[in-house]
Amino acid sequence: MSVSVQEADFDVGAELAALTAGDEAAGAVASFVGLVRGSEVSAMTLEHYPGMTEKALAEIVEQARGRWPLGSVRVVHRIGRLLPGERIVLVAVSSRHRQAAFAACEFIMDYLKTQAPFWKREETAAGSRWVDARESDDEALGRWRATP
Amino acid sequence: MSTSIRVLYFASLREALGCGSEELPPAADIATVGALRARIAARGAPWQQLLEAKNLRAAVNQTMVGFDAPVRAGDEVAFFPPVTGG
Numbered sequence: 174m175s176v177s178v179q180e181a182d183f184d185v186g187a188e189l190a191a192l193t194a195g196d197e198a199a200g201a202v203a204s205f206v207g208l209v210r211g212s213e214v215s216a217m218t219l220e221h222y223p224g225m226t227e228k229a230l231a232e233i234v235e236q237a238r239g240r241w242p243l244g245s246v247r248v249v250h251r252i253g254r255l256l257p258g259e260r261i262v263l264v265a266v267s268s269r270h271r272q273a274a275f276a277a278c279e280f281i282m283d284y285l286k287t288q289a290p291f292w293k294r295e296e297t298a299a300g301s302r303w304v305d306a307r308e309s310d311d312e313a314l315g316r317w318r319a320t321p
Numbered sequence: 322m323s324t325s326i327r328v329l330y331f332a333s334l335r336e337a338l339g340c341g342s343e344e345l346p347p348a349a350d351i352a353t354v355g356a357l358r359a360r361i362a363a364r365g366a367p368w369q370q371l372l373e374a375k376n377l378r379a380a381v382n383q384t385m386v387g388f389d390a391p392v393r394a395g396d397e398v399a400f401f402p403p404v405t406g407g
Binding site: 206219220221222224225226229250255261262273282285286287288289290291292303304305306307 | 329331332333336352375376380383384399401403404405406407
């Protein structure tokens with residue numbers, strides 16, 4: 174299973190090792206790990222749309238496969254309450270060469286940020302609030318759409 | 322297959338409405354997501370303000386769609402604010 178949505182933490186080393194286990198064609202692995210930033214935020218709770226989330230992530234991975242020659246792809250996204258420094262998301266991609274792995278990893282994160290149904294609620298000293306979507310995330314997506 | 326339309330609300334929208342899901346009977350004048358939104362907004366406050374939010378997003382059967390997308394009996398339609406995962 175290349176996509177997981179779970180409360181539990183993940184082991185980055187084990188995930189990366191499993192990505193290319195037994196695959197001698199892979200020459201590159203690129204990965205991204207998103208963390209809870211902790212300057213003002215004391216905790217963060219992630220809500221999602223069960224069913225649609227897994228479907229949306231699988232579609233994003235398929236789109237990436239349509240653009241680059243990829244080996245294995247792994248996406249893990251956590252839900253529930255997370256503390257500063259905790260891991261939120263892992264995207265890992267293997268390919269024969271680094272360019273495809275770097276690009277696909279960034280593409281999947283940019284799409285995940287704007288298309289996968291997750292919502293963050295932050296707790297701060299002033300109370301808790303839903304995080305607003307960022308325009309810069311839409312702009313990051315537009316970059317890929319402009320270069321099909 | 323269900324003959325009603327299942328409507329889901331998420332995140333800040335769910336919280337502000339005090340409602341996570343409901344079942345609506347299908348009607349001839351609810352042919353699109355936009356028409357369904359208008360029907361729900363017609364209830365008045367707080368539905369109207371929240372459903373008419375400019376940045377409202379929608380999905381039909383767990384795929385993100387525009388408000389001109391068709392809605393049929395048995396569909397699952399979700400309304401939610403822009404996503405903020407990752």
